[in-house]
Amino acid sequence: MKLSGGPKISVIMSVYNGMPLGPQSASWRTRTASSAYLRQAVESIIKQTYRNFEFIIVDDDSTDETWDYLKSLKDPRVKLIKNKKNLGLAASLNIALRQVFDREAQTESAQGDYIARMDADDISVPDRLKTQIDYLIKNPQIDICGTWVKLIDENNQIIGTVHKPTNDEKIKKMNIWITGLIHPTWLARREVFEKLNGYDTHYDMAEDYEFLIRAKNFKMANINEELLMWRNPQNRRSQKGIERMYRQSLAIRWKYFLNGDFGIFYLPFLIRSLITTYLFPTKLKIFLNKKFGLI
Numbered sequence: 001m002k003l004s005g006g007p008k009i010s011v012i013m014s015v016y017n018g019m020p021l022g023p024q025s026a027s028w029r030t031r032t033a034s035s036a037y038l039r040q041a042v043e044s045i046i047k048q049t050y051r052n053f054e055f056i057i058v059d060d061d062s063t064d065e066t067w068d069y070l071k072s073l074k075d076p077r078v079k080l081i082k083n084k085k086n087l088g089l090a091a092s093l094n095i096a097l098r099q100v101f102d103r104e105a106q107t108e109s110a111q112g113d114y115i116a117r118m119d120a121d122d123i124s125v126p127d128r129l130k131t132q133i134d135y136l137i138k139n140p141q142i143d144i145c146g147t148w149v150k151l152i153d154e155n156n157q158i159i160g161t162v163h164k165p166t167n168d169e170k171i172k173k174m175n176i177w178i179t180g181l182i183h184p185t186w187l188a189r190r191e192v193f194e195k196l197n198g199y200d201t202h203y204d205m206a207e208d209y210e211f212l213i214r215a216k217n218f219k220m221a222n223i224n225e226e227l228l229m230w231r232n233p234q235n236r237r238s239q240k241g242i243e244r245m246y247r248q249s250l251a252i253r254w255k256y257f258l259n260g261d262f263g264i265f266y267l268p269f270l271i272r273s274l275i276t277t278y279l280f281p282t283k284l285k286i287f288l289n290k291k292f293g294l295i
Contacts, residue, residue, distance in 0.1 A: 007113040009050070009052065009054075011045055011055045012117060013087050013119065014093055016062050016066075018066045037120065038121070041119065041123060041124075042055075042078075044123045044126075051129050054112060056081065057078065057081070059080065083095070084182065089205065090199040093198070097198045098192075098198075100115060101193075112190060113189075114189060116132070117185070117193075119184040121228055125226075129187070130146070135221075142168075143188060143218035144181065144189070145223055146185040146187075147185040147227035147228060162182065165180060166224050168220050172220065176262060179208055179209045179212055202255045203248050203252055204248070216261070247277055250277045251274065
């Protein structure tokens with residue numbers, strides 16, 4: 001396949017059990033519902049109008065037919081890695097990043113100038129990468145950009161939108177409380193991930209929030225276009241997973257408060273967050289986060 005010119009993008013994605021067994025068919029080729037999410041996510045990247053990219057997909061030791069589906073992909077830009085055991089999202093993304101960074105170990109030229117994120121159950125609109133790369137080229141002061149998103153349900157029906165702040169100052173103010181850049185929309189200059197040494201695996205499920213706090217010296221922006229169809233984040237996780245995410249986020253806030261990254265004014269919020277995290281039931285926390293837009 002002949003690639004277009006321009007900077008090369010490395011799109012990184014991890015997937016675990018993206019092809020769950022359906023009740024009516026033994027073949028991933030004919031399944032629908034949740035088994036379609038991975039296919040839709042992968043195809044939405046492969047069909048991007050911006051062509052000069054590689055797509056590094058890490059199978060995090062899936063126990064279903066995810067690996068069979070991934071191996072069926074014929075696009076030469078797709079590069080596959082299979083973990084020998086389940087490591088979680090943060091560690092799997094770091095494995096993908098090492099393929100980009102470790103030039104001496106390259107066998108397939110995984111050397112992107114920019115790094116983009118994608119999740120295995122979301123859908124990127126066709127012009128997502130082109131719009132983002134054009135934006136970063138025209139705005140060299142920006143190091144990492146996200147986009148607005150449309151929320152979709154399990155049937156791909158639009159159920160809402162999420163519009164994060166667009167300028168660096170407001171994004172970083174939001175990062176004190178919640179993530180100001182939606183993780184699967186990120187496109188960053190390679191050096192952002194290199195200088196921060198990737199994700200901190202101690203905070204799996206909240207690794208993006210921790211990363212953005214460490215990235216405080218880099219300039220951030222959101223493009224005010226809905227370039228991703230974001231699967232409702234509350235519906236795609238179990239209550240146990242959501243609970244773990246809340247506790248990880250709280251641990252991150254305490255860590256950086258004690259490090260002096262947040263001012264003393266942050267203490268009352270931390271105390272309130274401590275109370276709600278450990279005393280409120282999960283469903284109530286989900287309701288309050290939706291009500292106040294904390295997703």
